[in-house]
Structure formats: C-alpha cells, structure tokens
Amino acid sequence: MAIPQQTIDQILDRTDLVDLISQRVKLKKTGRTYSGCCPFHQEKSPSFHVYRDKQYYHCFGCQANGNAIKFLMDIDNRSFIDVMKDLASQTGIELPKDNQDSKKLTYKKTITPAPSISTPPVAPAPTPDHIQDFEPYPFPQDDPFLFADQQFTEITQEGNLYDLLENITQFYQQQLPKSASAQRYFKQRGLSPTTIQDWRLGYAPEDWQHLEQAFPQDIDGLKQLGLIRTSDSGRDFDLLRDRVIFPIRDPKGRVVGFGGRALNDEIKPKYINSPDSEVFHKNQLLYGLYEGTKFKAQDWLLVEGYMDVIALHQAGIHGAVATLGTASNTEHLNILFKRNHRITIAFDGDSAGQKAAQRTLEIALPLLNDGRELKFFILPNDHDPDSLIRQEGVEKFQQLWQQAPLLSDFLFALLTQQHDVSTPEGKSQVMGELKNMTQLLPPQGSYRYLLNQAFREKLGLGKRFTPKISHDASLSFNIRTRDEDFAVALLMSNPFLYTHFEQLRAYIQQDDLLAEILAVLDQVFDKLPEDQERAIYYVLGACYAYRNEIAELLQRTNVLDILNSPEQAFNFAKENALALQEKLLRQRMKRPASLQESQNLRMQLNELTKKISLRLLH
Template structure:
C-alpha cells in the first residue's frame, strides 16, 4: 500500500500534459489539449487532456483517468509499478504505508542488474556484427538488419567465458544474479549463453530484464531463456510487448505465440501486433496485461499436439481475466507449421485471414470438451457437464456464461436450468427497473459537478439534506474524503486516485467527463453551490410538508406526534411568510 498523501504529492508534481505529450502529440484546444486517442482507432481527435483538472477523457471510447491511469493503460503496468514509474520521473522515492522507504539495497541491486544486462546486450550486438555465421543465419531466416535492430538482436559466440571480455570481474555476484553465468558444483563459472542468437527481453519501461537464446547449429535445447531473477518473472512478462504497442492500438488485437522467433518472423512480414510467452504457459497475468490494451487476444501456437495442449492451457488460465466486452480466439495452423514457417510460406494476407477467422473461445471450449466425451451415451453427456463445471465457475462474464450454458444444454440433452443447477451457477434474473425518483436529479448532479471543480466545497455538503438520487452516494463519499484529508483537497485528480476501486468511482468518473464538455464559471462556483443547496432545502421542505399533510388528512392532526405537529406548524408558518 502506498499512502494517499504520497499519491497527492506525486500528482501535484507530475504535469499530465507533459506526460501525455511525451507519448501522444497534443494540440491546444481552447482551455484543454486534444489528440487522437492512443487507446482506440479514430481519425478525428476525441481524446482531451485538462491541464487545470489534471486528467484525460476520451469522448470516443470513454478512457478516463489521471497521470497514474495513463501510465497503467499505455504501458500495461499495475498501479504500484505505474506509481514507481512516475515517481522516478519526478525524482521522488515511493514510501510504504507504514512510512518506511522501500528497501534501498533492493533498489540498488535492481539498478545494478539492469546496468549489467545493458552491457551484456551491447556486447552481444557487437558480436553479431562480427560473426559471419550468425549474420548468415539471420539472412537464411529472412531477417533484415532493421528487424534485428528493432529487437536488439545479438550473438553469444562459442566459448565458455566470453563475457569476461566485458566484465573483468567475472566472479561478481551480479553476473550470477542476472542469470548471465552458471556456477558448477566445483565453483567454476561459465557463460550461460554460447553460440546462440541472442534476443533481449524488455520490460514496459524499456529495460532489458532477460535474454532468449536460439541455437544456430544443431544442439539442445533449441531455445534457452534466462532463469527467473530479481528482474525477470516468466509468468508476468511477454516478449515483444514494447515493440508491438503501436500495432496493438491500431489493430485492437494481440496475437500470442509460443516463441520470440515467431514474433520476430511475423514482424518481419508486416504483422507487428504479436507477442510471446517465455518458456511458460500463458498465465492470467499475461492475459490481463494484454486486455488492458486491446479488446481481442488471438492465440496462435504450433499446429502439432503440443501446440494444441498449449492452447487449452491458455484457455483455462485466461477465463478469470475475461470480460463480456473482451474476446479470446484461437488459430490452429496446419500440423507441420508454426507461425514463423506459415507466414514465410503463405505470406501476410493469408496469415491475416487466419487471424480474422480465428476460432472463438466458446467454440474451442465446447469442441474440446465434446471430443473428450461420448455424446451418444448418457454417461458421456453427464461427463460433458462434469468437465464444463470448473470452467464455467471460473468465468466472470455472465453473458458469455449464459451462452455456453445454453449450448451445453443443447449438446447434453439437459434443460438450461438443470445445467445451471448441476454446475452450481446462479440463474440470471433481470434487474428490477429503478424506482422513479421524486426529485429531479439535476440538482445533485450539478452539486457533483461543482464539487469536482472545487473539491474543498465537498466538506460543506449537508449530508442529511441530500435527496435519494444516483449522485447521493458519490457526494457522501467525496464529503468523507475531503473532511478526512490531512491536507486541503487540491484537485479532482487527487480525489480520483482515492476513489480507485470504490463503488462510486464510475458515476464520479462519468460526471467528471462533463467538466470538459460543459462550460463552467470558476469565479461563480461558490455562489452556484450555495444557490443549489438552497433549492435542495426548499425541495426537502416541500416533501416534508406534503408527507405531514397527507398524514394529517388521513389520521387528523391528532394522529401526528408532538414533534410532527411542531414541524407541521413551522412549515405552515414558513409557507405563509413566503406567500
């Protein structure tokens, strides 16, 4: 956990206009700045950045947030990593919630290992230029110098201790910690990578965190990756993600392959939106990271049995990361092909057709389950539901789950309600329509807009006076945040980060988008705030009088309590004075 006070200081120090402009060129548009949205395809700019409120909003796709949100979405980082990234830019050190700094020694080790990896990568790149054998291998695979440079490719020459040339202290702990050398039982060291084409693995910040090595001649293993290190966790990283970022935004599709040579071959042939897992099965973390940036993920593994098993593992591990507005699909190439060989033989157009026609997750799931069961027998139909149950329970998407349940019912002969009961799924019941509000929500909506412009006014909100409208919970939440703040609330951006993950986040985000679309009188904000409260008070008095009058007419004045009688008389007096 990172203290709210640090988040507020960080957002006050980082200018979102400078930040966004470093990724997407912004143009002045009145009081704000505009650009074509980096999160979806569009021809005319609908992405707006507010320098006064320090947030962005896209009127096309709805992308919205602070500087932290932008780094999370653009770079595919989690919240903590995004805060660390911005803090580094701002020259700040991220504290822990208890007030202690993150371990300085660990941070120092990370910086040292990153420097070590960068030096090794440069050494490998220099060796590639000097090796006719490695150059010939790249040409044979159809790789251009441009692609080699784009992916930072290099060559680890034959021999046991070549890295000693660039690291004179070959026994340094950092070389082993970075996974560049191996130490045998006798304590003797040697280079991990020898006679291999070297592919750097880069994190979203552009740091080299690991290497993949492809053997050039015959030998095993064909592919050798760095071990897990303080920099590198296989289940979290995807090869080629930084290089693919622009193509991901343009296509809104990510293609996941099994190996980095597949990614490089696809890029060489004009398919730039491919990434690869790194010696491990696709994880939910991989899929979540990709679905932050695209709406569709297509898995394209080898056409053999191993590839099909990898595809099924990817399906199982992806279910929990799905949303109803996201799609997963699968390409099954001919058995003798992998993505590399397929695109080299058949070309980009045919490969693009495979991506477009990829099998949807639902079809793959049902096909695989049906192949495991004998659907001509009662036992096989029962097994189908048994095999489907754990997969359905993983799905967080009610609409897709409902479709799968219907198709499972058709295939098994059970009725839909029986499948839901057997799989312990809650039946979908349409939500009851909301009750009509007796007061126009425009007053509370206007209050919410004023408070988001002037957060300090939230402390003056009369909670008991707020009518039961959709904005009421959000106004109460803002009131509590501002009242409980250790320092004066300075901006919407500061409040927005405190709202992350809370139930009121959506309605406040929606109202904040109006800050960019509707004119607002900054100087008259407090007067408008007081005027709105007076109107709410008048409305509250009218409702109270109507309720007491109805009760008095039904039961007589004697039917009112002493407090109700006093309130009724006071309201009658007020109405008389106004008339």
C-alpha cells in the same frame, strides 16, 4: 517513490472498501450495494453507493466515484504516496523503499589500478671531501624487488545492473558480424538487416569465458544476472555460448535479460533464457510487448517463440508477443487484457498444442469477466506463425486469424470430440464437464449463464431463442422503440443481463420504468435461480407492481422474435447499455448541480466515448 502497479493492485484487493468508507459514512445495505449520504456534497436522501464486489463507490448526486485510494485522497486532501503508505500499513503489504530498491539494482564493480613506479631509494648525500669519488647508485628497472612494497588495492565501485545489461547487449551485437553461422541463421529465417538492428539481435561466442574477458570488472554483476555460472569443480563459465541472442526488453524498453538459441540443433536445450534476477521476472514479462506498444498495436496475439514474434512484426503484425520460455499464466493474460478486451492465443495443431490450449483454457476462465473475449488460433499442421507467413503470406495468416474460434466455440468442439453427442448419455457428459469448467468463471456477470445456454442449444436441449430474424426487422425495432424500453424488454427476457445495465442507476430519472426495474433487480439479483426460465418468473413476480407496463412493452417490442441466441442477447445488451449511458450522461451534463459534478461527468463521458470507439473498431 515508484510503486509497482502489482503492489497497488494487491493493496486494493486486501482493502475492504465497505469497511473503509464505513469509518467516515454511515452505510446501510440495500440490495447488492451499501448506501449512505454522500460525504462529498450535502444531501438529505442517500445517493452514495458502495459496491463491495467491485471495490468501487459512486454518488448518483455529484457523480463522485473511484476506489479506496481515490476516496482517501479526496476526503482528506492527501497525496497519493501518503494514502498508499497508510493502506499498505493496514493491509500488511510492504512498499518499496527507494534506497533498498536502488541497492537491489547495484553490484560490486572492482577496478584494479595500474601499478605506479616507486621512487628509487636515495643514496646518502656525499660530502664535499669525497664528492669526486661518488658513483651513482645503480637501480635496474627490471629488478624483481622494485615493486615489492607496492600496494595493489582493488577499488570497489557500485555498478548498475541496467547499465551492465546494456553494455552486454552492445557486446553481443558487435559479435554478430564476426560469426558467419549466426548471420546465416538469421538470413535463412528471412530477417532483414533493419529487423536485426531494431530487435538488437546478436551472437554469444563459443568461448567459455568470453564475458569475463570482456567485462573483467563486472564479474559480481554478471553472476547476479545469472550469465556466469559456477561448475561443481568451482570454475566459472558463461551461460550462453555459441548461440544467437535475443535481448529481452521490459515495458520501458530497458534490456533485462537474454534468450539464446543454439546454432547446432543437436545441442539441448535448443533455447536458454537468463534466469530470474532483480530486474528480470519471466512470469511478468512478454517478449515483444514493448515493441508492440511502441507501434500502438490494438490486436494482441500470443504466440510461442521469439522468432514468431519477430517475423510477425516484420510482416506488419505488431501485436504479436511471446512468453519467455514458460507456459502462459494469469499474469501474461492480464497484461494483454489490460490493453484490449479481446486477445488471441496461437497453438500448434498437434496433440501437444491441443494440450497447451486446454491448459490455457483452464487458467483463462477465471479471468473472463463480462466484456472479455478470448480466441484460440489453431495453426495448420507442421506450421508455426513464422513458417505460415513465409510460405502462405501475411494475408492468408490474417484470414486464418480472423476465423479463429471464440472460447465458447473452441470449448464446445473440445468437449464434443470426447463424447458421442448423438446419444443422451453423451450430451449429458458434455454438459457435466461444461459445468465443471464454468465453475472456474467469475461468479459475477452473465458469461457463465450464456455459455451454458449456448451449449444447450447446440446440443438441441433448449429452444428458447430459436426464432430467426432479418436484419431489417432489427433496424425497424430500433426506430420504433426507446432505448429504455428495449433495455426493460431485454431484462425481462434475460434477468442475468442486469450486470450490463447496473451502472445506469447513477444517471437515469428515478420515475422511469427502467429505473424501477433496475432497483428491483438490484434487490433480488443475488437470489436468482440459475435456470433462466425460473429466473424470469422470479423477476416477473418481483416486478408485479409494474405488470401492466411490462406486458404492454413486451408485446410491443416482441423481443423474443428479435434475439435468436444468447450471444446476440449479450451483444445487444452491451450495445444498448453503452448507448443509454452516453445518452443519459449527455442529458445530465446539460443540468449539472455544481462545477465539480460537471467535471466528473465530463471525465466519465470521455472514458465512455473511448470505450464505444474501441467497440466500433472491433
């Protein structure tokens, strides 16, 4: 049974991991987590922690970790499918059934057999007495009644929608050489024969029933796919006519639908897409994603149209994708965020593009967990990516892409365009609108705070991180100071960075000062005041027992002179946390408590190494 990732995610979202594990392990709330004795190894003091907000568990002792599915598979030694059936039943989500799913992909394929010639009726056998008088009975082959009793029974078979779509794709490809106007269109857009072949581009003839004529046995399938429509008068007609065709492939490379562009610009709409069907869901697909994945693209750019995607790929920019005639939504952005923590969206520079950017901004904010970055590529006026590359060249395009502002800069420019920030009233209005926007951000993490702090500084409302620092000073700091001490200094100057260091509690020695500070922050983090100054005093009070060590460390590191912006503190925290995690993992691997723990640590180190490598690439 193949279970779609979307269904798995829905089941995990509806499963309360704390409730699930509480049925097997006695848990006690400790700060932001629930803790208990690990069910995977014997221990006397609790080192097993469950994070309700992250739907994740981790044992500090044996390093067992995972989600609800992994927990049930490991504790009961059950298969993935068995566990999914159990969780699906508990959450009320129906899993796909093999038979049911396969039927959804079929249609009635009708075959009319050719008529066979009936055997003529036989005349009575002549007797020997009159055999010489017998004349053969005449049976003219063109007799209209010859096949009167013949049964023309249609044979019905099951056809597969994916096979039908593949056949239609080949049919459209075969029509392209027959249309001079379609070939001229692709040539004017600068597409090479190789590009046309790779993207399987084609042409739909202008005849109103060309698909019925080409596929007379597959009318039911064509109607299921929405490629044949029925008029008010009851007459069937083809959806795509006299248009160049863009086959749309799913992540597995199967054609699931088509886009058609009118060759005559007077025809509206200019673009038509196949409607949603059992195999085609516009909101869950991106044009070019399969091709980009095939080329192992790292940087992803969301553009507007099919031709933009193809032109960018032809120029060597393989991470370009486009929505399928719909506006960007959370599904589209999540598809890309799963492939890279940093994505870029391109918009036209006109007013319509600005409105689209603002709408995308609003749907993107709830997705911006710590570590995710969204850039806004505003194209020069009167240009789309295709025209920009053809007129300015790919190097100019790459340069503009690299200079595209991050979400924070774009949002600041957007809001300050609407208000006079030279006045207190204007600044107040900007901060008011920013507060409304940041309410859309995930409640966990530090991005909400960092965004507010950055705006305050740009508007001249906050001077906390004004000191400047040379690159040499930053290097000398790292030489003199332990990573653990730097982490403590960062946390004391910005307690909201705790979310970056939280996972270190699984590896660090409990008598280390950083471990003590992390334990305190775990207890008080949800109670921190939103204002940074007040949050700092709150944490200093909670860490009063370590006041002498903290004072000495802050004086020695002088962290406030090293960081000159919230963004820099954020980046330092990410890098410091990753470096510390790698260091502590390697130390822990030298003294594993068991073979199982050694294997778990090795897996975690491999994942961490990949994450660090990706960060270095960017």
